[in-house]
Amino acid sequence: MKLTSRSVSRAVLVSAVVTATASAAVLVATTSANAATTLGASAAQSGRYFGTAVAANKLGDATYVGILNREFDMVTAENEMKMDATEPQQGQFSYGNADRIVNHARSRGMKVRGHALAWHSQQPGWMQNMSGTALRNAMLNHVTQVATYYRGKIHSWDVVNEAFADGGTGARRDSNLQRTGNDWIEAAFRAARAADPGAKLCYNDYNTDNWSHAKTQGVYRMVQDFKARGVPIDCVGFQAHFNSGNPVPSNYHTTLQNFANLGVDVQITELDIEGSGSTQAQQYQGVVQACLAVTRCTGITVWGIRDSDSWRASGTPLLFDSSGNKKAAYNSVLSALNNGTQPTGTTQPTTTTQPTNPGGSCTATYAEGQKWSDRFNGQVTVTGASNWVVTVTLSSPQKVIATWNTTATWDSSGTVMTARPNGNGNVFGFTVQHNGNWNWPSLSCRTG
Numbered sequence: 001m002k003l004t005s006r007s008v009s010r011a012v013l014v015s016a017v018v019t020a021t022a023s024a025a026v027l028v029a030t031t032s033a034n035a036a037t038t039l040g041a042s043a044a045q046s047g048r049y050f051g052t053a054v055a056a057n058k059l060g061d062a063t064y065v066g067i068l069n070r071e072f073d074m075v076t077a078e079n080e081m082k083m084d085a086t087e088p089q090q091g092q093f094s095y096g097n098a099d100r101i102v103n104h105a106r107s108r109g110m111k112v113r114g115h116a117l118a119w120h121s122q123q124p125g126w127m128q129n130m131s132g133t134a135l136r137n138a139m140l141n142h143v144t145q146v147a148t149y150y151r152g153k154i155h156s157w158d159v160v161n162e163a164f165a166d167g168g169t170g171a172r173r174d175s176n177l178q179r180t181g182n183d184w185i186e187a188a189f190r191a192a193r194a195a196d197p198g199a200k201l202c203y204n205d206y207n208t209d210n211w212s213h214a215k216t217q218g219v220y221r222m223v224q225d226f227k228a229r230g231v232p233i234d235c236v237g238f239q240a241h242f243n244s245g246n247p248v249p250s251n252y253h254t255t256l257q258n259f260a261n262l263g264v265d266v267q268i269t270e271l272d273i274e275g276s277g278s279t280q281a282q283q284y285q286g287v288v289q290a291c292l293a294v295t296r297c298t299g300i301t302v303w304g305i306r307d308s309d310s311w312r313a314s315g316t317p318l319l320f321d322s323s324g325n326k327k328a329a330y331n332s333v334l335s336a337l338n339n340g341t342q343p344t345g346t347t348q349p350t351t352t353t354q355p356t357n358p359g360g361s362c363t364a365t366y367a368e369g370q371k372w373s374d375r376f377n378g379q380v381t382v383t384g385a386s387n388w389v390v391t392v393t394l395s396s397p398q399k400v401i402a403t404w405n406t407t408a409t410w411d412s413s414g415t416v417m418t419a420r421p422n423g424n425g426n427v428f429g430f431t432v433q434h435n436g437n438w439n440w441p442s443l444s445c446r447t448g
Contacts, residue, residue: 035338039319039330040073042337046292049074049111049155049299050337053270056080056097058309059104063324067305074155075105076113076269076301083117084124086146090138093145102153113269113301114154116161116204117143118188120175128176136180140191147195156200156267158237159192160185164205170218185222186231193232204237204269210249211258220259227262235298237269240287243315244275248283250401253290253431257404260296261424270303273329274315281332284319288333292340292370293377293402293431339372362388364445369429375401376438379429380419382445386426389448392417394432395439402431420448 036042043050051074058064068075079085080097087093105112118139130138147157163185165173172178185203192201203223208216219236226233236259242248249255256266268291273283291297304310308322319330362385369377382388394400394415400408406419406428419428432441 037334039071039334039337042334043299044073045337046340048291048297049301051075051111051113051299051301052305053078053301053303054101054105054305055309056100059100064305064309067320067324069108072110074111074113074299074301075101076115077101078304079122081114081116081146082122083119083127083142084122087127087142088124090124090126091141093149095149102150106153111155112150112153113267114147114150114157114199115269116158117146117192118159118177118184119161120173120177121162123176131176132180135176136184136187139177139180139184140187143188143191144195147192147199151196152198154196154199156202156235156237157192157196158204158269159189159201161204162206163203164208164215164218164222166207166215168214170214170221172218186226189226189232200234200265201232202235202237202265202267202269203233204239206239206241206270207246208238209240209242209252209255211251211255216255220262223259223262223264227264233264235265235267237267239270239303240268240272241270241303241312242273242283242287243317248273248286248290252287253293253402254404256290256294256297257429260294261405265296265298266291266294267298268300271300272303272310272312272315272317274312274317276316277328280317281328284329285332285336288336289340289372289375292336292372336372340370361385361447362445364388364390364443366440366443368440374435375431375433377429377431378441379427380443382426382428384445385447386421387447388421388426389446390419390428391444391446392419392430393442393444395437395441397435398437398439398441399433399435400430401433404429406430 036045039050050072052068052072054068054075055078077098080101086095086098102112127135127138163173165171177184189201203219205219208219210216223233223236259266268287271287273280275283288300291300302318304318306320306322306324307313307316307318310318319327319333321327363383365381367379369379380390382390396415399414400417405422405424407422409418410416
């Protein structure tokens with residue numbers, strides 16, 4: 001089959017620790033009368049979307065289309081909007097198959113992610129043989145023409161796809177586009193903004209899920225630079241292809257949150273997780289919960305509908321089996337979406353302010369975040385000092401499983417966390433796995 005947005009022969013990442021979120025028990029089905037019964041409707045309760053990749057040649061498959069129309073509210077063209085499909089001959093554009101997908105989606109009230117305007121792979125033959133200024137101009141013309149053609153119809157564009165190298169350098173990928181000059185990505189984003197000012201403009205890549213990896217840091221630095229210089233970038237896409245050798249990392253939420261803190265939306269764009277049964281369901285649950293925990297995580301797209309539709313079909317990585325039946329992973333995703341938007345647990349005020357220690361000069365204010373059946377988020381705002389030290393004391397058997405915007409250490413019991421600034425301001429947060437204890441942690445603040 002034609003490749004989607006990656007090569008089957010890619011080496012997987014070195015095995016990472018399975019996320020604490022994903023290793024929790026799979027959520028049971030939500031029974032509330034207000035719970036949504038489809039993925040798109042459930043995600044919409046929190047202002048997010050839930051989408052899927054769509055192939056034009058499967059729009060005649062009644063089972064496929066039935067699931068598509070029922071479950072999803074966002075679509076991404078699997079191959080039909082890539083460079084080789086939309087400009088097979090230089091200056092001659094072809095939109096027939098892409099239009100089939102876009103028109104199907106829009107006629108049913110679905111939004112569309114555009115994928116992808118500029119990419120080193122799946123270039124048409126004529127472009128593969130170009131270099132230098134000629135290639136740069138051809139790429140920019142392609143971005144301009146395609147984005148202009150679909151102006152007003154696209155929610156988010158993957159403007160540039162997979163421009164960073166794997167490995168430990170965090171450097172750009174060596175490609176014909178990269179060899180036109182290091183500013184080629186910036187130039188593509190500026191051209192896309194001019195062509196369609198209303199679309200969200202995203203950078204999209206794979207193997208950027210683990211915060212500690214060099215590739216993730218390389219993309220982060222680029223986005224940070226773009227935001228500082230006013231380059232028009234609105235979102236970052238995380239492809240999120242996972243398997244037993246590359247599971248959902250324990251710091252996945254941290255990755256999403258740190259990018260969001262730069263002032264961009266984050267989107268999970270090509271999610272699939274090889275496996276089966278409860279293990280696969282737990283991994284899917286963890287990804288959904290990580291997105292729900294980040295305000296600027298605006299949506300999730302799975303890369304296909306049924307296992308048989310997947311580029312990784314032998315790994316059964318999707319939410320529906322080859323016959324179109326819902327899998328355990330589907331149930332865990334739906335429950336996570338519903339539980340994430342309908343919190344359960346004790347009722348407490350939305351914020352509480354802890355006074356400073358005697359003689360101190362800072363105040364820590366706790367605000368309740370999202371809650372799920374097995375965990376909750378908390379956010380702390382510190383005022384009065386920039387060199388603060390906040391002590392967060394949990395109630396046993398609670399455990400902090402993720403933090404953001406702080407440098408944290410723990411005592412030997414694991415229930416007392418000391419948080420200090422890490423250069424990202426005076427607001428930090430954490431996720432608590434409550435293990436049946438819903439009490440808020442207590443805070444104290446001092447200067448350090």
